[in-house]
Amino acid sequence: MSENRQVPALCTWIENGPDESWTLQVDLPASSIPAEAAPEDGQEIFVDLNGVTNRRNVPGGIMVRRPAGDEGGDSVDGAGATRYSIELAVPRGYRGALRFLPVPRGLQVADRPTWLDVLAKGFVPTGDHGLRTVTDMRRKQVLELAAPDARPLNWTGGSRAGAGTSGREEEGRSDVDEQVITLGSSPRWTWIHRPQRGPASAPVLVVFDGERFIRGGLLTGIDELVSPPSAVIAIDHAPVGDDGPDEDAAVGQRADDLVMNPRFCDDVLALVRQTAPEVPVRTIVAGASYGGLAAAFFSLRHPEAFRGICLSPSFWESDDQGSRIWDLTQSGSDDRSDGTDGESESHESEPLEAVAHPTFCVDHGTLETVIADSVAEATEEFAARGIDIVSRPFVGGHEYLWWRELMLVRLAEVLAE
Secondary structure (H helix, E strand, O other): OEEEEEEOOOEEEEEOOOOOOEEEEEEEEHHHOOHHHOOOOOEEEEEEEEOOEOHHHHHHHEOEEEOOOOOOOOEOOEOOOOEEEEEEEEOOOOEEEEEEEEEEOOOOOOOHHHHHHHHOOOEOOOOOOOOEEEEOOOOOEEEEEEOOOOOOOOOOOOOOOOOOOOHHHHHHOOOEEEEEEEEOOEEEEEEEEOOOOOOOOOOEEEEEOHHHHHHOOHHHHHHOOOOOOOEEEEEOOOOOOOOOOOHHHHHHHHHHHHOOOHHHHHHHHHHHHHHOOOOOOOEEEEEEOHHHHHHHHHHHHOOOOEEEEEEOOOOOOOOOOOOOHHHHHOOOOOOOOOOOOOOOOOOOOOOHHHHOOOOEEEEEEOOOHHHHHHHHHHHHHHHHOOOOOOEEEEOOOOOHHHHHHHHHHHHHHHHHO
16 A cells, blocks of 8 residues: 655545555644634534535544544644544545535434535635635635546636635726626626637637636636637626625526526527627537536527537436426427527427537536436437437536536537537
8 A cells, every 4th residue: 555645734645556446534633724614512524525425424524533632643733733534435536626514413414404504614724735725616615636646637727725706807807898688587797708819700609607617717718728719708697686696596597597498598699699790600608517408408409509518417407398408309499589589490390400410518527426327318318319429427526626627628629620
């Protein structure tokens, strides 16, 4: 057994064999817990390692408290310092988010309200822990953790330790046009960026959860591409208001937008045509989770206009009529339009396959079981309808740290075709 101690202050990777999972040893000094997050009487500390630990088995992520003077207590704070420890089995090649959560002592399985309350109190350690701090899609700070054999990233966007920006702060860039635009049934923030080196004939890129990806460095990454898109339209889903973001309303609006919503799809198509009327090629539409589902839906509804990048797509979902995503490959919906003045496409009643072939790529995590199962089911259903997709797995969970990477990797691939 060999040991690779990359992060002495917090994490130790232990190799058990070339084909076996890593053992990850996590040692959290009590002195590095922020004062406002310190566990109270009746609380324990849960290691939230995306895809490895979860709310359905809370005891599997509980750290053991080792009081001052306990044998082996030679942490970064010195011999005998109080610390919290745990060992976890982690798949080879893993990359994911790490943070710590105070949870009620004895909790076995957390229901959704309990878990949301716990997540709101999550923390990352203070001091020099050797891991990069990133702001995730819920505006929370997490640590980026990668196994020693994880493949290198092409895109290393994200926040510095202690940093975090709002997408609205991009308005300081002269090449970003920030607007409030009504799409679907409500106004929302939209950012339009035209890369300087983007050829006028290159595709437009539409990104769902736009503020979150912008905050993660999306526009900077796109500007670094050899041949970027002609324009980027980043769409947020939180209702616009004067009192700041309403998280509950944002969740509902996001689901309404992205779960196979024909009106939202057609309105986005109209926005693309208004923004870049001269671009002759299909728009690339990209998103993660519900956004990945929407990217596939856009390609199915308007295959002549959109091609999709689907990251961890929620193919398990159904629309208001109970239809799954593959059911929409059989024919266009009765109310399809090009989003301009309500006029219908000439091929409205024809099968989608007779007009253009839906095109989208799919990536999913090996540790996000529900998503992986639904992707496998969708692959078979699409194949039976004449649409072949190849899903590419990554070693991780439902994970922003992978999505921000794969968004640009797949974009570069499509642009190079």
